[in-house]
Structures are given as structure tokens and as C-alpha cells.
Amino acid sequence: xxxxxxxxxxxxxxxxxxxxxxxxxxxxxxxxxxxxxxxxxxxxxxxxxxxxxxxxxxxxxxxxxxxxxxxxxxxxxxxxxxxxxxxxxxxxxxxxxxxxxxxxxxxxxxxxxxxxxxxxxxxxxxxxxxxxxxxxxxxxxxxxxxxxxxxxxxxxxxxxxxxxxxxxxxxxxxxxxxxxxxxxxxxxxxxxxxxxxxxxxxxxxxxxxxxxxxxxxxxxxxxxxxxxxxxxxxxxxxxxxxxxxxxxxxxxxxxxxxx
Numbered sequence: 001x002x003x004x005x006x007x008x009x010x011x012x013x014x015x016x017x018x019x020x021x022x023x024x025x026x027x028x029x030x031x032x033x034x035x036x037x038x039x040x041x042x043x044x045x046x047x048x049x050x051x052x053x054x055x056x057x058x059x060x061x062x063x064x065x066x067x068x069x070x071x072x073x074x075x076x077x078x079x080x081x082x083x084x085x086x087x088x089x090x091x092x093x094x095x096x097x098x099x100x101x102x103x104x105x106x107x108x109x110x111x112x113x114x115x116x117x118x119x120x121x122x123x124x125x126x127x128x129x130x131x132x133x134x135x136x137x138x139x140x141x142x143x144x145x146x147x148x149x150x151x152x153x154x155x156x157x158x159x160x161x162x163x164x165x166x167x168x169x170x171x172x173x174x175x176x177x178x179x180x181x182x183x184x185x186x187x188x189x190x191x192x193x194x195x196x197x198x199x200x201x202x203x204x205x206x207x208x209x210x211x212x213x214x215x216x217x218x219x220x221x222x223x224x225x226x227x228x229x230x231x232x233x234x235x236x237x238x239x240x241x242x243x244x245x246x247x248x249x250x251x252x253x254x255x256x257x258x259x
Contacts, residue, residue: 002085003084004084005066005069005073005080005081005082005083006080006083007066007069007074007076007077007079007080007081008073008075008077009039009043012043012080012081013042013043013046014162015029015081015083016031016050016052016081019050019052020046020049026085027085028053028083028084028085029050029052029053029081029082029083029084030052030053030055030082030084031044031053031054031055031079031080031082032054032055032061032062032065033056033057033062033079033080034056034059034061034062034079035078036078036079037078040077043079044079062076062078062079062080063076065080066080070118092162092163092165093164093165093166094135094165096166096168096174096177097177099135099164100181103134103181104134105202105203106202106203107135107183107203108131108132108133108134108135108204108205108206108251108252109133109135109136109137109178109204109205110124110133110135110206110207110208111137111138111171111174111175111206111207111208111219112139112208113139113171113207113209113215113216114139114210114213114216115208115209116210119241120211120239120240120241121241123241123242123244124136124240125163127241127245127249128163130248131245131249131251131252132255133163134164135164135165135166136164136165137165137166137174138165138167138168139168139170139171140167140168171216171219172218172219172222175222176222179222179224182203183203184203184224185222185223185224185225186200186205186206186224186225186227187206187207187209187219187220187225187226187227188206188207188226188228188229188244189209189215189220189226189227189228190228190237191226192225192226193225193226193228194227194228194229194230195227195229195230195246195247196230198225200251200254200255202255204251206227206247206248206251207219207220208244210240227247229247
């Protein structure tokens with residue numbers, strides 16, 4: 001049975017909230033805690049209300065549970081969530097075609113091309129949640145593993161439990177499917193048209209490329225337009241997660257204005 005460890009107040013709390021109303025039978029959630037402060041007590045209350053097991057342990061037990069996690073996820077702050085039996089289908093993963101068939105009239109999709117740093121992916125997921133992105137599309141390969149990555153869960157501040165994600169075998173084909181269903185495709189690149197000059201449509205798809213090589217050529221050929229963020233700094237470009245956040249904010253801002 002698969003096991004996943006979650007640390008960080010936001011990640012633990014949001015995962016508990018996700019399964020509070022409808023937890024699949026095959027999934028088990030156990031909360032381990034040491035000396036509970038106000039935030040830990042709040043999380044424990046949520047867990048107990050949902051019927052999840054809680055265990056009072058010492059700090060050494062929590063340290064041993066998190067010892068194999070990435071360094072950035074080992075700081076448990078007195079609480080650890082153990083989830084057994086969780087799979088991608090248990091999380092917010094969806095099939096692209098099924099999601100499109102139920103897609104609302106106004107929707108924002110972000111496509112990540114070869115972005116493998118879990119910190120960047122987690123930060124982008126957090127921006128997706130904050131600015132109302134409807135779906136994130138990632139490739140089966142050359143991408144951070146969202147379903148079982150503790151760093152992503154922590155960096156996203158728990159947003160990974162709420163943002164819908166579609167894993168696809170071929171990004172080019174996925175973007176073609178989005179185009180056929182009415183989405184306008186925008187590739188993010190430093191040499192594109194300034195976002196201040198663009199009016200994003202109701203169905204918008206933004207492609208973010210890796211910091212090393214950018215958007216793959218065949219994927220770039222699917223774009224209706226290349227867009228960029230006007231900056232005034234002395235270094236080459238923004239970090240990809242920061243750029244994604246700015247773009248998602250601008251799309252969100254324009255959608256609010258049009259209401």
C-alpha cells in the first residue's frame with residue numbers, strides 16, 4: 001500500500017479538509033503530533049471531527065517519520081500527516097477530455113512544459129488556486145510528480161489538494177484538443193508581446209516553458225500568440241513560478257473587470 005507523509009500546517013490542514021466530506025474506503029489518514037500549539041490544535045479538531053485517527057508522540061518519532069523527506073519538508077513543526085492508499089485518482093487529477101466536456105464558459109488553463117523543480121511547481125499551483133486557474137496540464141514525463149511530492153504539497157501551502165491537474169502523454173496533442181474546444185493559446189517568453197497590450201479571452205491557455213530551454217519548438221508552434229511581462233531589472237528574466245503568478249493575476253484581473 002502506498003504511503004505519503006505531509007508536513008507543514010497548510011499542507012496537512014488542506015489534505016484533511018479534502019478528505020473530510022468524502023474519503024475513499026481504501027485511504028487511511030493518521031495525524032501524529034507532539035506538543036500542540038494553537039494551530040496544531042485547530043488541525044487536530046478538524047481531523048477528529050472527520051473521524052481520522054490522531055496520535056500523541058514525542059519529537060523523535062516525528063523526526064524519524066520525516067527523515068527521508070526532502071530537506072525542505074523535514075521541518076514538521078510538531079505535526080505530521082500519514083496518508084496510506086492514496087493514488088492520483090484519489091487526488092485532484094482529472095482526464096483532460098472529460099474535464100473539457102464539463103468545462104465552464106470562462107476558464108483558464110496553464111500548461112507546464114518540462115518544469116521539474118518541485119518548488120516551482122508548488123508555487124505555480126498556489127498561484128493557480130489564488131487566481132482561479134481551472135486546470136493545470138503536465139506531461140507524464142519531464143515533470144515533477146505532483147501526486148506524491150511532499151515538497152510540492154508544502155510549497156503550494158496545501159493548494160495541491162484543490163487545483164485540478166491533468167497528466168497527458170503528449171503536450172502538443174493536449175494543446176490541440178484545447179484549441180479545438182475554443183481555447184486561445186499563449187506561450188510565455190521574454191520576446192513576446194507585452195501583456196499590457198493583450199485582452200485575454202474567456203477561454204485562455206498559458207504555456208510555461210522550463211527555465212533552461214523554454215517552450216519546446218513543436219509546442220510553441222501551437223501558440224496563437226507569444227506574451228511577455230514588461231520588466232525593468234538587470235537580470236535576464238523572472239523565475240518561472242513568479243512569471244506564472246504574474247500572468248495568472250493579469251488574466252484574473254481582466255476577468256474581474258469584464259464582469
